[in-house]
Amino acid sequence: MNTAVRRLGSRLAMALWLFAVWLMLWGRATALLAVGGVIVVALVYVVSRLPVVPTVRRVRPLWFAAALLEFAWDLLVSSLVIGWHALHRPRQVRGAIVEVEARTRSELILLAVTTSISLRPGTLLVDPDWDRHVLRIHAMPVRSRQEADAARNGVLRTEYRLMRALMTSEDMSEQDGSTGEDR
Structure with missing residues (x-):
């Protein structure tokens, strides 16, 4: 598997983890919270340049x-x-x-x-x-x-x-x- 695919997979895994934490913090899952979570995760990636998680x-x-x-x-x-x-x-x-x-x-x-x-x-x-x-x-x-x-x-x-x-x-x-x- 090449580096770009690994990097993308790692970033997607981190995004899913952040999204799950977002939902756990609210304690429930609604459509509005899910849309808000996707927006928050996208903003976190744009603003903070999260590192690639080693696999x-x-x-x-x-x-x-x-x-x-x-x-x-x-x-x-x-x-x-x-x-x-x-x-x-x-x-x-x-x-x-x-x-x-x-x-x-x-x-x-x-x-x-x-x-x-x-x-x-x-x-x-x-x-x-x-x-x-x-x-x-x-x-x-x-x-x-x-x-x-x-x-x-x-x-x-x-x-x-x-x-x-x-x-x-x-x-x-x-x-x-x-x-x-x-x-």
Whole structure:
């Protein structure tokens, strides 16, 4: 599929999403609200130059299921660690800002990674640098360089799981130009 068709499909999907949000905000669907929604969506596109939403080219169901299970495991473990520290040593818990350089060039994968790490207790996205593909996260407990490296590696593992499960246009084009090695 060529780029123009993908771009048009992406914009139509975003327009449908905005239209659905418009109707949900009103809480009902009438002909007048539908016409008004179409006008509002058209104006939003004309005024704001919305970006093209990255698309997923291929979903690998088994890898996706594995990513969900690993996320559930990470959620359980991080909840237990944060709970233990909150109950036993609440004043001794230290955190750190950890910078993680992402391997993916897909904004969709980066968004999924940032959402995933922000849902886990003990990690929170502080500052995404979308242009350089760098994420700054607050992680806790972090008392040493090794624990900071462990937090960074946890984010990179999450990214790898999502890259394995969801193939995006950006990552596929980069993979086509590479030596074929698994990153």
